[in-house]
Amino acid sequence: DAGITQSPRHKVTETGTPVTLRCHQTENHRYMYWYRQDPGHGLRLIHYSYGVKDTDKGEVSDGYSVSRSKTEDFLLTLESATSSQTSVYFCAISESGQGETQYFGPGTRLLVL
């Protein structure tokens, strides 16, 4: 199994509060991704990173920001959490990007009240 951890694994927060989720990898892979999984939608890409300090938006990036100051860590921040951001969040990594398999972390279940 790829060495990917996510923290926290579960979180309950209130509308309007900022939330930061952390993804940590021990594989030294260049690419990292944040997805959300919702019923009826499958997995949707929020943001991704193709190197330290290099990030870009995915298909559902509104309300989210990311940062990557080290190869091993990719942070996802909900600037002001809303109930629509209640979801399960998955981090993924891949070695080189093109044609490469992405490996997923265990997920963070977030509930915004």
Place this chain on the structure above:
Amino acid sequence: DQQVKQNSPSLSVQEGRISILNCDYTNSMFDYFLWYKKYPAEGPTFLISISSIKDKNEDGRFTVFLNKSAKHLSLHIVPSQPGDSAVYFCAAGGSGGSNYKLTFGKGTLLTVNP
């Protein structure tokens, strides 16, 4: 615009029989395809992949078939086992310049009955 479609939300098969999960795509720029399996409360696990230059890839009980002209791929599991019960996601990558992004289908819940 859903570029990767899994039209069957669920599938139920008997242990020992074949499971066939289907996936359709619309973007002809996709050049590799993957299947992931997901158990409840866990992250998706990579199962098998296929490049667009091939029409079949096999790994043990799992075989993926690709029909590029029909923009269709399928995952065959033979024989099916109760431990195969999970949600299966089809994913596609290689669409033009963003060729490291994956686009996922909505998933199919497979139930294998003992």
